[in-house]
Amino acid sequence: MAQGTVQVTHTGTSRWRRRTGEYASLAAALEAAADGDVLTIAPGTYRENLVVRRAVTLRGPDGSHGSVRIAPVDGVPLTVRASAVVQDLHVEGQDAAAPAVLIEEGTPELLDVRVVTRSAAGIEVRGGARPTVRRCSVDNPAGIGIAVVDGGGGVFEECEVVAAGQEGVAVRSGARPRLDRCRVHHAAGSGLTATGEHSSLEAVGCEIYEVRGSGVQVTGRATAHLTDCDVHRTTADGITLDTDAVLTLADCRIHDIPENAVDLRSRSVLTLTRTTVRQFGRNGLSVWDPGTRVDANQCEIFDSTGDYPAVWVSDGATAVLDSCRVHDVPDALFVLDRGSRADVVDSDLSQVRNTAVSVSDGATAQLDDCRIREAATGAWFRDHGSGGTLNNCSVDSTRTGVIVTKGADPTIERCTIDSPGEAGAYVSAGGRGSFLDCRVTNSGGYGFHVIDGCRTTLRKCRTERCARGGYEFADAGPDAGDAGPVVEDCTSDESTSLRTPPETREPAVHTVTRSPGLLGSIPGQRSTEQEPLVTAAAPERPARDSQDVLGELDALVGLESVKREVRALIDMIEVGRRRQQAGLKAASVKRHLVFTGSPGTGKTTVARLYGEILASLGVLDKGHLVEVSRVDLVGEHIGSTAIRTQEAFQKAHGGVLFIDEAYALSPEDAGRDFGKEAIDTLVKLMEDHRDAVVVIVAGYTAEMERFLSVNPGVASRFSRTITFGDYGPEELLRIVEQQADEHEYRLAPGAAEGLLKYFAALPKGPAFGNGRTARQTFEAMVERHASRVAQVADPSTDELTLLYAEDLPEQP
Numbered sequence: 001m002a003q004g005t006v007q008v009t010h011t012g013t014s015r016w017r018r019r020t021g022e023y024a025s026l027a028a029a030l031e032a033a034a035d036g037d038v039l040t041i042a043p044g045t046y047r048e049n050l051v052v053r054r055a056v057t058l059r060g061p062d063g064s065h066g067s068v069r070i071a072p073v074d075g076v077p078l079t080v081r082a083s084a085v086v087q088d089l090h091v092e093g094q095d096a097a098a099p100a101v102l103i104e105e106g107t108p109e110l111l112d113v114r115v116v117t118r119s120a121a122g123i124e125v126r127g128g129a130r131p132t133v134r135r136c137s138v139d140n141p142a143g144i145g146i147a148v149v150d151g152g153g154g155v156f157e158e159c160e161v162v163a164a165g166q167e168g169v170a171v172r173s174g175a176r177p178r179l180d181r182c183r184v185h186h187a188a189g190s191g192l193t194a195t196g197e198h199s200s201l202e203a204v205g206c207e208i209y210e211v212r213g214s215g216v217q218v219t220g221r222a223t224a225h226l227t228d229c230d231v232h233r234t235t236a237d238g239i240t241l242d243t244d245a246v247l248t249l250a251d252c253r254i255h256d257i258p259e260n261a262v263d264l265r266s267r268s269v270l271t272l273t274r275t276t277v278r279q280f281g282r283n284g285l286s287v288w289d290p291g292t293r294v295d296a297n298q299c300e301i302f303d304s305t306g307d308y309p310a311v312w313v314s315d316g317a318t319a320v321l322d323s324c325r326v327h328d329v330p331d332a333l334f335v336l337d338r339g340s341r342a343d344v345v346d347s348d349l350s351q352v353r354n355t356a357v358s359v360s361d362g363a364t365a366q367l368d369d370c371r372i373r374e375a376a377t378g379a380w381f382r383d384h385g386s387g388g389t390l391n392n393c394s395v396d397s398t399r400t401g402v403i404v405t406k407g408a409d410p411t412i413e414r415c416t417i418d419s420p421g422e423a424g425a426y427v428s429a430g431g432r433g434s435f436l437d438c439r440v441t442n443s444g445g446y447g448f449h450v451i452d453g454c455r456t457t458l459r460k461c462r463t464e465r466c467a468r469g470g471y472e473f474a475d476a477g478p479d480a481g482d483a484g485p486v487v488e489d490c491t492s493d494e495s496t497s498l499r500t501p502p503e504t505r506e507p508a509v510h511t512v513t514r515s516p517g518l519l520g521s522i523p524g525q526r527s528t529e530q531e532p533l534v535t536a537a538a539p540e541r542p543a544r545d546s547q548d549v550l551g552e553l554d555a556l557v558g559l560e561s562v563k564r565e566v567r568a569l570i571d572m573i574e575v576g577r578r579r580q581q582a583g584l585k586a587a588s589v590k591r592h593l594v595f596t597g598s599p600g601t602g603k604t605t606v607a608r609l610y611g612e613i614l615a616s617l618g619v620l621d622k623g624h625l626v627e628v629s630r631v632d633l634v635g636e637h638i639g640s641t642a643i644r645t646q647e648a649f650q651k652a653h654g655g656v657l658f659i660d661e662a663y664a665l666s667p668e669d670a671g672r673d674f675g676k677e678a679i680d681t682l683v684k685l686m687e688d689h690r691d692a693v694v695v696i697v698a699g700y701t702a703e704m705e706r707f708l709s710v711n712p713g714v715a716s717r718f719s720r721t722i723t724f725g726d727y728g729p730e731e732l733l734r735i736v737e738q739q740a741d742e743h744e745y746r747l748a749p750g751a752a753e754g755l756l757k758y759f760a761a762l763p764k765g766p767a768f769g770n771g772r773t774a775r776q777t778f779e780a781m782v783e784r785h786a787s788r789v790a791q792v793a794d795p796s797t798d799e800l801t802l803l804y805a806e807d808l809p810e811q812p
Contacts, residue, residue, distance in 0.1 A: 007040045026050055026070075030058075035082075041089070043067035051079045052086070055106070059087035066090045066114060074098075077117075080131070081105040086113060093117035096142060099124035103131045103154075110136055118142035121170075122161070125152035125177065133159055141165045145187065148175040156182055167193045168211065171222070174198040181205040189213045190240075191231070194222035201225070209233045215254070218245040218268075225250075232256040238280070241268035249275045260286040261301075265317075267291035274298045281306040284329070290316035290339060300325045309334040313342050313363070320345075327351045331358060332375070338362030338385060344370055354640065355380050356398075359408070364388040373397050378417070381408035381433065390415050400424075401440065404431035404456070412438055423449040424463070427456045427485075435461050446472040447492065456485040463492045470494050546570075546616040553609050557738065557771070558731040559602055565722045566606065569593075570613055577617060591619070592686065592717050594708065595698040597724030600772035603698045604658060606724075611656035614694060621654030621692075628657065630664040633678040641677040649685045652693050662697035663707035679714060686717050727771060729759035735774035736781075745782065746801050754805030761811060780809040 007022050023029040026048050029039050035055040043064055049072045052058060060068040070077045071092035076099060078091050083106035091113060093100030100117035101110070103125045110133045115122040122138030124147045125131060131154040138145045138161045145161035145168045148154070152175045161168040161184040168184035171177060171194040183206065184191045191208035192215070194201040199222040207230045208215045215231035216239045218224045223246040231238050231254045238257040241247055241264035252275045254261045261280040264270050265288035276299065277284045284301040287294050294317075301310045302325065309331035313319045316339035324347040326332045332349040333356065335342045340363040347367075349356040352375035359365045362385030370393045372378045378395035381387060384407030393415045395401045401417035401424045404410060409432040417424040417440045424440030427433060427450040434457040440447035447463030450456050451474040463470030470492030473485055550570070553563060569591075579585065591614065595603040608625045615623025628648045635641040649657060659665075665675035686695055697714075699707070701723060708715040727735070733755050740747060747755075755777070762773065784807040789795050 007042070030054075030056070041068045045069040045071055047072050049075045049077060049079075051081065052084045052108075053081050055083045057085040057087070058089070059085070060089055065112070076100070076102045078102070079104065080108045080110075080129075083107045085109045085111065087111040089113050091115045091117065093119035095119055099147065100140070102126070103129045103152075105129055107131065110134070112136065115139065120144065121147040122164070123147070124149065125154050125175070126150040127152060130154045133157070135159065137162055139163050141188075144168075144170045144189075145184065146170070147172075148177040149173045151175060153177055155180060158182065160184075162186065164188065167191070167213075168208070169193070169201075170195075171199050171201045172196045176200045177202070179203040179206050182207075184208045185210045187211040187213070190217040190236075191215045191234070192224070193217045193219075194224045194245075195220045197221040199223070203227070203229055205229065211235065214238065214240040215257075216240070216247070217242075218247050219243050221245065223247070226252050228252065230255075234258070237261070237263045237286075238277075239263070239270075241270060242266050244268060247271070249273070251275065255279045257281065260284075262286065262294075263288075264294065265289045265292055265315075268293075270294045272296040272299050275300075277301045278303040279305055282308045283312040284310040284326075285312065285319065287311075287313045287317040287319050288315045292317040294319045295322075296320065296324050297322045298324065300327075302327045302329065304329040306330070309358070311342070312336075313340050316340055319343070321347050323347060325350075330354050332356045333365070334358045334360075335363040335365050336361045340364070342366070342388075344368070346370065348373075350374050352376070358382065359386045359388060359410070362386055365410075367391065367393050369393065371396070376400070378402055378420075379410075380405075381410045381431070382406060383408055384430075387411070389413065394418070395420075400426050402426070402433075404433040404454075405429045406431060409433055411436065414438065416441070418442055420444065423447070424466070425449070427454045428452050430454060432456055434459070437461065439464070440470075441465055443467060446470070448472070450474070450485045453484050457488075458485060458490050459488045461490045463494075465493065546574075546613050549609055549612045549616060553606070553613075556602060556605065557734045558727055559606070559724065562602070562606060562722055562724055565720065566610060566613075569720070570617070573614070573619060574617055577619070592695045593697075594704060594718050594721040595696055595724060596701040596704045596721060597698075598700065598726055601724035601726065602771060603724055604660070606722075607656055607658045607696050607698075610696070611694065615655075620656075620694065624652075624655035626652040626655060626657050627660060629660045630675065630678075633659070633665065633682075634674050641674040642681045645678045645681040646685065649682070649689070649693060652695075653689070654692060656694045656696060659695065659697045661699045661703075663699045663703035666707050683714060683717060727774070729756045732759045732771075732774040732777075735771055736778045739775060739778040740803065743782070744801060745785075745803055748802040748804045750805045751803055751807075754808055758808050758811070777809065781807040784809065 026046055030052060033039055033054060033056045038057040041060055043061060050070060065088055069090045069092060074095045077093045079102045081104050091100050097120055099121040100115050100119040101123045104127055106129060108131045110131060113136045115138045117140050119140060121144040122140040126149050129152050133154065133156045136159045141163045142165045144166045145164035147170045150173045155178045157180045159182045164187040167189040168187035168191045173196050190213035191211040192201060201224040204227045209232045212235040214237045215234045219242045221244045225248045227250045229252045233256045237259045238254045238261040243266045245268040248271045250273045255278045258281040260283045261277045263286040285294055304310060307330050310326050310329040311319060311333045314336040316337060319342045321344045327350045329352055331354045332352045333342055342365045344367045346369045348371045350373045355377040356372045356375040357365055357379040360382035365388040368391045373396040376399045378398045378401045379390060380403040382405055386408040387410045389411045391413050395417045397419050399421045401420045402412055404427045407430045411434045413436040415438045419442045422445040424443045424447045425435060429452055431454050437460045439462045441464045443466040445468045447466040447470040448458060449472045597603060604627060611620065611623040611625050614620040632648055633645045635644050665678050733752060736755055781803050785803055789799055792799060
């Protein structure tokens with residue numbers, strides 16, 4: 001058969017044999033052929049637009065796979081409108097407005113067809129067509145890989161989308177295809193999409209990977225069923241559901257996802273069975289909005305690579321986990337917002353770096369027959385309206401078993417809490433809750449620790465082997481009235497029973513007074529060592545007189561403008577205090593300050609002295625300095641930042657909170673950064689406790705100006721900005737002289753001149769350390785002096801104390 005010809009073989013019994021023969025074009029052969037005929041195409045490139053209207057077989061020659069190219073200049077290269085068989089062809093298209101292969105009618109078969117094109121779609125199935133497509137591949141970097149639309153269907157077996165400029169497989173407008181053992185990868189959009197009411201996609205044994213969008217996207221009332229599929233290495237979420245979408249996953253694997261492994265919202269419904277979710281950068285399951293629901297059975301969610309909760313339920317959504325495992329994650333389950341609910345049955349939550357179960361903002365969580373172990377906090381019910389039930393659960397090897405705060409009111413029933421590092425159950429800051437028939441054993445702190453006079457109910461509870469005691473109740477102070485826990489039929493291995501008649505509503509055990517605290521000293525989650533919840537007060541240093549502290553300020557090298565600013569502020573505060581004592585109105589003076597300048601210019605030292613001065617004037621209770629930075633205030637997950645900021649503020653109560661490099665709380669590319677939460681929390685605390693803590697924010701001048709300009713709520717809280725200038729060579733020399741005098745060294749003749757030249761030659765870029773540089777220079781001189789004098793057998797006093805110019809280090 002000559003190249004460029006088509007041989008038509010008639011297979012029927014008709015006497016009309018003239019169709020058998022060779023034809024010079026495909027169009028002529030197709031025109032001559034009838035149902036059942038075989039068209040064998042000789043190797044070559046055919047610049048024709050083929051339309052198959054009869055049930056023929058159209059194939060390349062045996063043993064020459066891919067030798068027949070259908071490559072017209074424009075339009076649709078291959079259109080199938082009959083139950084034909086198309087086999088072993090190479091189809092190329094160039095029309096961005098048309099598909100390369102269009103299947104419009106019948107039940108045709110496409111076998112071993114390779115589509116390499118730059119078309120609107122590689123293969124498009126529409127209308128009543130129900131093809132069977134086997135071992136075909138699509139490479140279409142300009143459009144959709146496979147599109148099934150307008151009620152189309154069919155089966156795709158062992159097919160591969162090698163590349164797609166949009167979605168790998170797109171199903172819409174009521175189409176209903178099935179994919180069996182297919183691979184979809186290197187798509188610029190989602191791997192699989194199903195959109196629109198009555199659209200449905202079924203995939204079995206498929207793999208979706210290396211796509212720039214979501215691996216699977218189901219939206220707009222569409223449904224999808226995935227069985228034994230792999231979704232991995234996406235750029236966006238692994239699976240996305242939106243607007244009444246319905247998806248079922250069975251025996252699937254979702255992994256290596258940089259964003260949410262599964263994200264669903266807007267009344268979508270997801271059912272997972274025997275599916276694993278691992279190595280995800282944000283949430284494993286992210287569930288949003290009223291009517292949205294996840295049902296997971298026998299699933300495993302683990303090995304998070306980010307700092308977000310494994311399961312996130314918010315805005316009125318619902319999640320059900322039955323016989324599931326969640327482990328090796330920062331947080332296991334977060335349920336937020338009124339109307340949101342999580343039901344967890346017979347599941348394991350383990351190896352959780354922070355909180356296993358967090359319930360906040362009015363949400364509800366119900367856990368039955370669950371096991372929580374190896375977490376910083378087992379379950380935390382955070383605030384008013386938040387509640388639910390822990391029933392017949394075990395909480396093992398946590399830092400704190402259960403925390404209840406800020407009006408939350410859960411029921412903890414028939415639960416065991418074993419080996420908590422601190423308290424088994426901790427209730428503070430207006431938390432409520434009922435603990436019924438619960439047991440705490442082997443606690444490193446108290447069994448049940450209830451402070452602030454919280455109205456908690458303990459009934460038929462027992463503690464055993466608790467290091468600090470079974471029960472500790474602290475009231476809310478003399479004005480709290482009848483607040484306090486209700487304890488009935490509770491026992492401890494320390495005593496026979498603890499009883500408080502419910503009608504008296506008095507604290508069951510009243511041993512310590514309330515320690516001050518914004519959150520009632522909620523146990524920390526970042527320390528590696530256990531800290532006692534109640535400690536004896538350390539002996540305080542005798543407070544210095546303000547003149548003594550001002551004298552130390554004056555003794556600092558340089559900083560003349562800083563000293564003037566601080567003295568002027570102190571004078572205002574002192575005169576205001578005296579006017580108040582005289583019964584006169586005193587001008588309102590904001591004591592919070594902004595310190596700007598380079599590192600090593602004395603900002604921390606001046607902050608410490610400022611606190612001492614305010615304490616000596618009676619403005620602050622203690623005047624101590626607590627120094628923090630971004631890492632101390634900003635947490636890794638939602639909710640932890642406010643707690644860290646509150647803890648830092650509480651430590652500074654009565655003194656000065658010094659925030660170094662405060663501009664880092666508001667980076668220029670903030671995005672979803674939690675620094676904003678720290679700023680908002682700080683502003684509120686400064687307002688609520690304006691007389692208890694002085695806040696000083698510090699950092700480079702330009703960065704602090706930007707920080708204040710983009711956070712006007714912060715800027716309005718500060719009275720003035722004090723700029724710390726860089727030290728000059730003479731001031732750096734004076735610091736070295738002070739250091740030498742303090743450590744019993746002396747500068748030899750010529751050393752001072754050498755130091756001035758050395759400091760004058762130092763580069764004064766962003767890395768210049770000012771006073772720190774002076775101290776480092778002195779330390780380097782001492783080291784070089786030691787190396788020199790160590791060679792002297794019997795050094796004199798001068799040799800042991802004199803520093804020479806040659807002891808100076810080399811210029812950096």
